[in-house]
Amino acid sequence: xxxxxxxxxxxxxxxxxxxxxxxxxxxxxxxxxxxxxxxxxxxxxxxxxxxxxxxxxxxxxxxxxxxxxxxxxxxxxxxxxxxxxxxxxxxxxxxxxxxxxxxxxxxxxxxxxxxxxxxxxxxxxxxxxxxxxxxxxxxxxxxxxxxxxxxxxxxxxxxxxxxxxxxxxxxxxxxxxxxxxxxxxxxxxxxxxxxxxxxxxxxxxxxxxxxxxxxxxxxxxxxxxxxxxxxxxxxxxxxxxxxxxxxxxxxxxxxxxxxxxxxxxxxxxxxxxxxxxxxxxxxxxxxxxxxxxxxxxxxxxxxxxxxxxxxxxxxxxxxxxxxxxxxxxxxxxxxx
Numbered sequence: 557x558x559x560x561x562x563x564x565x566x567x568x569x570x571x572x573x574x575x576x577x578x579x580x581x582x583x584x585x586x587x588x589x590x591x592x593x594x595x596x597x598x599x600x601x602x603x604x605x606x607x608x609x610x611x612x613x614x615x616x617x618x619x620x621x622x623x624x625x626x627x628x629x630x631x632x633x634x635x636x637x638x639x640x641x642x643x644x645x646x647x648x649x650x651x652x653x654x655x656x657x658x659x660x661x662x663x664x665x666x667x668x669x670x671x672x673x674x675x676x677x678x679x680x681x682x683x684x685x686x687x688x689x690x691x692x693x694x695x696x697x698x699x700x701x702x703x704x705x706x707x708x709x710x711x712x713x714x715x716x717x718x719x720x721x722x723x724x725x726x727x728x729x730x731x732x733x734x735x736x737x738x739x740x741x742x743x744x745x746x747x748x749x750x751x752x753x754x755x756x757x758x759x760x761x762x763x764x765x766x767x768x769x770x771x772x773x774x775x776x777x778x779x780x781x782x783x784x785x786x787x788x789x790x791x792x793x794x795x796x797x798x799x800x801x802x803x804x805x806x807x808x809x810x811x812x813x814x815x816x817x818x819x820x821x822x823x824x825x826x827x828x829x830x831x832x833x834x835x836x837x838x839x840x841x842x843x844x845x846x847x848x849x850x851x852x853x854x855x856x857x858x859x860x861x862x863x864x865x866x867x868x869x870x871x872x873x874x875x876x877x878x879x880x881x882x883x884x885x886x887x888x889x890x891x892x
Contacts, residue, residue, distance in 0.1 A: 569875035575627050579619040579636070580612060586637040587644075590684045601669060601677040602684075605644050608662045613772070614639045614740060617883075618747035621761045623876035625751025631692050635746035638692070638700065639739060641685035646707065648678030653715075692750070699745060703738040710734020725806050732770045740769030757871065761880075764867040768883060771860035775891040777802035778853050781844050782891075793841045797831045803856060807849035823847065857891040 591602035618636035619627070651664040652671045659665075666674035689700050710731045718727035744765030748758040780795045781804050795802050805827060812820035823843050831837045844850055865884040871877045 572623065572875045572879070575623065576616065576619045579622070579627070579633060580615055582633045583612065583615045583618075583636045583640065586633060586688075587640060590637055590641060590688060591681070593680075598677070598680060601665060601673060602680055604662070604665055604668070604677075605647060605659060608659065612640065614643055614743040617740065617743040617765060617768075617880075618750075620876050620879055620883075621744045621747025621753075621765075622751035623874075624748055624757045624761070624871065625753035627751055629751045631696075631750035632747060634688050635692060635696065635750050636743070638685045638689050638696075639743045639746065641681050641688070642700070642704065642707075643739060645678040645681035645685065646711075648674050648681065653711075696746065696749075699742060699749075703742040706734040706738040708734075710736075710738070724801070725803070725810060728801065728803060728806055729770065732773045733766065736773040737766040737769035740772065741765035760867055760870055764864050764880065767860050767864035767867065768887065771857055771864060771884070771887045774803055774853065774857040774860060775887050777804060778850065778857060778891040781841065781850055781853075793831075793837055796827070796840065796844075797837055799831075803853040804844060804847075804850045807852045808844065808847060811849060820847075854891050858888050861885075861888045 587606050588603065591599065591606055593599045593602065615636035618632065618639065622629070622632045647659060648665050651659055652666045652674050664674070665677055669677075685700075689697055710733065713727065714731045714735065718724045741762050742765070744761040745758055748761045753761075777795070780793060780802060783792055796805070808820065808827070809824055811817070812824045823840070826836065826840050826843070829836060831840060861884040865881050868877055868880055871880075
């Protein structure tokens, strides 16, 4: 058993493990090449997050999905570079919007160079992704553009918030489908499509990726409340402190509105208060960890992960299918 990729995913076949490792190494080289510029400062800014590392979750899915066709097909690695460049570009923009100080254990680009450089560097990465994408054909361009539209729509909907007649939890799950699910779905779709897999396999893996992407983000929501910094790689309650609505908090608000329990109303008031105060922040974390809303968010994470696993049923059995199923287990494990 060999461990590769995010969450310590285990690959139980030497040939598959070799394919995945070789593919990810080629993606890494492709990312460095795609982020080079004739202007040294642009190269430095564009490679800032590439060199900081990361899970490479999306390229890994491309490699695994490609196992259902020809994993050595020429479009597989470039398509993985495209999805990871797109993801990295969104991180530069997200950090500006969230006023983040740290990303992947290093200073965020906006902290280091200011908001304008961070935004423009994200745009540079989008441009480089488009350049690589153009060589993959008009169908790939169409698929990526539709996913990017969904991604941006999800971000806009998150920023705008739900309309008065919309359930905030349903709104949030739609946001995650756009912000996270769309690009994870494209990762699976590109891997299968570029490898020449049957159209039915491409569709199956696309639907799997959509659900896995939402489960992945929901697990992050749970981790933000439930984990210590060693588990999550970031300070617990970061989203909470920054006022970012995550699923446990939305479930708390729903419970307070539906039942009006004094302890729930008091906790909502604490959440809405000044969480830059360390003592108040620690008290909110302690109480949220003991609240049923956190367990409800865990159940939602499991539900999406199990839906993703169920989508794999029509695929032929083998090590690649088993690895994709294990991704579902790994997401659930992260959420506890």
